[in-house]
Amino acid sequence: MSKHTSHKKFTPAQRKELQQCLVTTPHAKIYRRVRMLLYLDDGYSADEIQTHTGYAERAQFYWLRRYRDEGLDGLADHPRSGRPRTRPQPNVSLGRWARLTLEQMQMHHPKTYLRRRAQMVLLWEKGYALDVIADIVGCTARTVGHVVAKYARGGLAGLYREVGSGRRSRLGPEQWNQVKQWVQQGPQALGYHFVKWTTRSLRKYLEKRFNITFSREWIRQQIHRFVHYSWTRGKKEYAYPDNDKRNTERKQFCHTMLAYLKQALNGEIILVFEDESIFTLFGEVGYSWSPLGKTRMVPSAGKRGRVVVFGAVDPVSGRTHYHLEAEAPINEETTLRFVKQLVRYYQKHRPDVPLVIVLDKHPGHTAHLVTDFVEELEQVTLFNTPTQSPDLNPIERVWDWLSDRMIKDEFFETKEDLKQAIRHFFCYIAGIKNQVLSWLGDLQTLYAEKAAI
Numbered sequence: 001m002s003k004h005t006s007h008k009k010f011t012p013a014q015r016k017e018l019q020q021c022l023v024t025t026p027h028a029k030i031y032r033r034v035r036m037l038l039y040l041d042d043g044y045s046a047d048e049i050q051t052h053t054g055y056a057e058r059a060q061f062y063w064l065r066r067y068r069d070e071g072l073d074g075l076a077d078h079p080r081s082g083r084p085r086t087r088p089q090p091n092v093s094l095g096r097w098a099r100l101t102l103e104q105m106q107m108h109h110p111k112t113y114l115r116r117r118a119q120m121v122l123l124w125e126k127g128y129a130l131d132v133i134a135d136i137v138g139c140t141a142r143t144v145g146h147v148v149a150k151y152a153r154g155g156l157a158g159l160y161r162e163v164g165s166g167r168r169s170r171l172g173p174e175q176w177n178q179v180k181q182w183v184q185q186g187p188q189a190l191g192y193h194f195v196k197w198t199t200r201s202l203r204k205y206l207e208k209r210f211n212i213t214f215s216r217e218w219i220r221q222q223i224h225r226f227v228h229y230s231w232t233r234g235k236k237e238y239a240y241p242d243n244d245k246r247n248t249e250r251k252q253f254c255h256t257m258l259a260y261l262k263q264a265l266n267g268e269i270i271l272v273f274e275d276e277s278i279f280t281l282f283g284e285v286g287y288s289w290s291p292l293g294k295t296r297m298v299p300s301a302g303k304r305g306r307v308v309v310f311g312a313v314d315p316v317s318g319r320t321h322y323h324l325e326a327e328a329p330i331n332e333e334t335t336l337r338f339v340k341q342l343v344r345y346y347q348k349h350r351p352d353v354p355l356v357i358v359l360d361k362h363p364g365h366t367a368h369l370v371t372d373f374v375e376e377l378e379q380v381t382l383f384n385t386p387t388q389s390p391d392l393n394p395i396e397r398v399w400d401w402l403s404d405r406m407i408k409d410e411f412f413e414t415k416e417d418l419k420q421a422i423r424h425f426f427c428y429i430a431g432i433k434n435q436v437l438s439w440l441g442d443l444q445t446l447y448a449e450k451a452a453i
Helices: 012-024 028-042 046-053 057-075 096-108 112-125 130-137 141-159 173-185 199-210 216-225 244-265 332-349 368-375 395-407 415-429 433-440 443-452
Strands: 270-280 306-313 320-325 355-359 380-384
Touching (some): 012 028, 028 046, 096 112, 096 141, 199 216, 244 270, 244 355, 270 332, 270 395, 306 332, 306 415, 320 415, 332 355, 332 368, 368 380, 395 415, 415 433
Antiparallel strands (some): 270 306, 306 320
């Protein structure tokens, strides 16, 4: 990048002040202006700063002068001169059915903007001031007055958006279809090496193809409205879904599980699903509540250490079993130890009922050491899930529950601390078996749907 040399560098205190404001300010305009000043202080050219922030060179030095003269207060908009505009107060009187309709619209309408507008009208009718409603809803008092006035004139129809009367789009229908196709195909289809579009990369590509510069926010809105795409997190799936052998195996497994579930509900067998999971000292980060404008920092020990958890769950009673291995890997010896633990428990408490253990095809599960031990027991059966089918083993949901409840956003200094958290989790869910069953979901419906595919 070319560098700017006409700007006198900020002092360390000024730069620290700007960086702190960048993190804490809730106002988008001030955020953009602070970013622009930091880019200017880093020496980027006026054209580069305009590309990133939208401020032309004249505006850049205008806000630089404001900041040098007034500090951070100079980055806010000054009050406008002249007499404030006065609007006639709309007279809104709601009848019983009109109020019920607005309340239902506020709670259940699929359009967010209509839910907000219905809330504005209801608050206005209760006597709230425009500025108070604006703070509650998150908009300006002028917008609230405009919405209430439209409702006073046109009723419910006045809350709906009208066809825009502004400038026409600079892209024609054919160009829009082309943009839609580019977004759906992805950047690699156009010769790029990166795997997904971002608003920044798509903005550069559209500028290259159409010689038109769009804002990143506008691109995000158009992808959502026109292409019907949203920014979501992906989910793993098997890479070869059209594998006929695998699909047949999954259907046969689901039919067998439906029969086993019926027998387990009648008390004819005991059915348990087994699996393992690994948790490390590096820590995991998840969603949590944190103060506005601040990101919660999760400490990490930076140590190499892991705990292997063997677990099993009964989908009829909700009873869970677990076994911890701090050092040993998942192999035939550790698997055999846990299988023996399950066999001992059920031979003691329900000795006359056959036990069916469902587990995946990990090499430790199918090793001769494990299968030979089970073959010597008349009332114990091992049944394997199909290849690449974790969605058919309900204990995977228990691992997600454990991770969300005890592991994510928590600091574990030693492996013993991590093991203690896992023990606390299994002790906790041992007393809420109905909630365990709710977390596992309706397995009969799951297997019936998968068997019909």
